[in-house]
Amino acid sequence: MKFSGMRIRKRSKISKGEAVIVRLIAIVLALIVSGFIIVAITKLNPLQVYAGIIDGAIGTSRRVWVTIRDIIILLVVSVGLVPAFKMKFWNIGAEGQMLMGGLAASALMIYVGNSIPNGLLLLLIVIASCVAGMLWGIIPAFFKAKYNTNETLFTLMMNYVAMQFTTFCIVFWEKPKGSNTVGIINAASGAGWFPPFLGQKYGLNLLFGILVTVILALYLKHTKHGYELSVVGESPDTARYAGINVKRVIVRTVALSGAICGFAGSLIVSGGSHTISTSLTGGRGFTAIIVAWLAHFNSFIMAAVSALLVFMEKGAVQIASQFGLNHNVSSIITGIILFFLIGSEFFNNYEVVFDNSEAEEK
């Protein structure tokens, strides 16, 4: 009866430090639970499995850079989703926007790749991929603003349109005919590929990633546009009352969101794969939604969450080959970590308190 005094109440507020600690505890608990599951299923030493994951993600300098390259792509897409999400416009069309951006980049590399200087080509690729992604964002935004269509459904369906359009383009680019494989574009000349930056193959990816993240954080926090879109997100009626042109803000914000996702597409094509296929995005447009939400749209936390997810993904291949496990083991661990992280939000919003009577008896 003494323990019946436990109850749960809403926290008035939680300091940033405490919130971080709660999340760290969640990750540690998740790793402990995963450890038990690993032992139960595979009879392997979980510490060795974790060591394998770390080795796979950052074991050599090449692995570190590959991991960075993929973190940047996931981070940029997540950053791209934030303005739309803050406005409570549920853009789940990042997949399609990335694909359109990647498609624009590939088209430029294929058609004008070897006829203009590489610097100019890269500039065109960045602009074209942003415009392509922007277009894929503006279409559902326009219908939302004008006819109040459901943006979740609309952006989702636009993904499939982008995929079909990509398949259509591949028919002209594939080699050999019918194989559905474009192969590495401009393998000999490297036209349209990101050049090494500061001696690093993926240096430019890192630079672009940081730039986009910082600029967008500033845009949201310190500009009139950023303020307007958060007001529209809180209450469109209030925004209208305050004299904000809601329709214009919707179209403008989603255009920005799409442009950044489109840019992420060019990061994949010019900065990594140098090819185009319908599996270009690899589901990152959906993963980015989890990243953005988990981080509460905080840029630094988004970087951390992106890093965690990519880290686990890179570790997956390593533990699969090292221990003969299927790489789904890593998905299980990632799933458990996400479960605990999302679950820990409860402790950030509520606290467990013990009734006073129990303390008085002591």
Add this chain to the structure above:
Amino acid sequence: MTKKSLKKLLVVAFVALFTTGAIFASGSQEADTQESGAQEASVFKVGVIYVGDENEGYTEAHMKGIEEMKSVLGLSDSQVIEKANIPESEACYDAAVDLASQGCSLIIANSFGHEDYMLQAAKEYPEVQFCHATGYQAGLSGLSNMHNFMPAVYQSRYVAGVAAGLKLNDMIANGTITAEDCKMGYVGAYPYAEVVSGYTSFYLGVKSVCPTATMVVRYTNSWADMTLEKETADALIAEGCVLISQHADTTGAPTACEAKNIPMVGYNVDMTTVAPNSAITSAALNWGAYYAYAAKLVKDGETVPVDWSKGYTDDAVYITPINTNVAAAGTQERVDEVIAAIKSGDLNVFNTSTFTVNGEKIEDLIAAGGDFEKYGQYVSDGYFHEQEIGSAPAFDLRIDGITELTN
């Protein structure tokens, strides 16, 4: 109260942090020593890049081949590094260079779209041998360390076709179908040479015993899409096809056939587990024949051929055991005869007297010039020399009797 519990929380958090820190630190140290240890001892190592994993027939067949290589050469587990689920993107290049930097002297990739990335890695590591299945660019690339290989699967497809043709004859004799209704369906992946060569050899096998047979080909535009393959097989059955075969990697087609009680011929793996009352046999490849051969060459420091394509003579292809529940009586004997004839060279699968294109013999079309002139290099001595010039299939003629539906 809250302050006290907060303090407790902090203590717990710090303890937890320190333990994880210690775990991670010791873990990464372990990894370091493992790696440096591996680099010191220059043991022979093979790296393998798979597009799928053991849940998918095509990659499963490759994994079996790698196991065979290990047992033939007596390689330990630590001498073979396998990376599964590597997509046909820069991930393949990442995997290839990672394997090379782990000290592999032979690196194998198993999917068509891996080829460009293997070439990219081959340029960077000239001392490492790169072997790519189903590709065609090794000879063109001029790189001495890039190689292509592909078993002559058209031979086992032809043999499987003979088994299917005997089943059709059986159905005609039973009165289930008439000779005019002998329409088969084929679930293909992509409309290019590898698939065209495959379905043509299957069809020619059928036709060699059941001359009235015709075939309809539908594509899924995917290598492994269970639902789509099942739907495509269902569509073919609905169009009146009385027997189904496939060149796609899942059990989608046999599942559809089992439900509709339609006989079928599979690919890669024995389909009797999912279609015990439908599957006759499957055309299959024994990748181990090449893996053991190539690994031995690299291990002994000998040159690996640029292109390699062997069939029944080297046990590189086979058909899975005939399912006597479905197959016609006497199938095994007839199939054995055909295999013997292929081995001895008496039977050429792409014998030019057995097929026509637009109603004409291929020799006449080549002589007439135009679009068909390019096939001149392949056709001589009365047959199409498939997979003899390069290891990748080259037969992409659309022959009479087969209707291809591209969607």
